[in-house]
Amino acid sequence: MSAVNPPPLTSSLAFRLGTLGTVATARFAAAIESRGLKPKQVGLLAALDAGAAASQLELSQAMGVAPSLVVSLADQLEALGALRRVRDSADRRRQALVLTDTGRELLADCAALAQEVDAGLAAALTPAEREALRSALGILAREAGLPADPPAAHS
Amino acid sequence: MSAVNPPPLTSSLAFRLGTLGTVATARFAAAIESRGLKPKQVGLLAALDAGAAASQLELSQAMGVAPSLVVSLADQLEALGALRRVRDSADRRRQALVLTDTGRELLADCAALAQEVDAGLAAALTPAEREALRSALGILAREAGLPADPPAAHS
DNA sequence: TATTGTTATACTCTATAACTATA
């Protein structure tokens, strides 16, 4: 064999994460559909729960989406009773988004459904492989500035 | 601490793969932009190279997208000179998509760019962690029926 | 004048459905 047979694109991290991300999101979307939720909405709830941001603008930055998208996501979640908008009395331009009890329940519900999706995705992995995967993805997420695990024990 | 503080949604495999997939795809898209390519087009080239399918219809199934999307992706790639359409002489309804030399060069180019993206993504991982991650993702991809690594050595 | 949130608009992506040609 001569030169470096370059590693195939399909086994690159970027490609694998991209394709598996699509699959994972599709399965998660199917799982939460019965709750009337979509992945982006759950992402907003999770970011709120993680204390990632208070105002809508900060939230849009934390999620890496346009501010206008946060508005419509918040509209939908407010209609579901999952969160409330609270005006900042100090700076009345700002709206804080706060989870309601319903929102926390929905989020816990989605977390349980995610566990089921996880089980299906990782069925072929040994416990050790599963843990190594979880750990590595956690590091990547932190490095990429994505909503990390909630600070510590909350509640 | 009382009951099972349920594992947070943000650390689930489904959520992590989804968000990291978005990040990875965005970075990869930025990297290949100068070649006039988008991730889905590269995905088609990779599927072809992996010998995943011959006809356009089979390809659409292998990629999990609508047949009409394969048509437009193939149109664009044909315009770039990356592939040719060849009529099946036995069944003249079928079109085989075959990579050109240009297509193979583009693909190799993208693979190299993906390596750079990978380096950025995995910068915080030790070599052992990196390998464990690659291995686990490979298993997940195979399990999910995604375009796996090319069969063996091809050239 | 600058900033937060909102609304209006437009663009990209992708799927569904109708159509053509071969079988």
Added chain:
DNA sequence: TATAGTTATAGAGTATAACAATA
């Protein structure tokens, strides 16, 4: 009549840009 590919159309999702309220 059924199937491979194509075209036409429509929908979802998201961003950009204009606007309103507050600072």
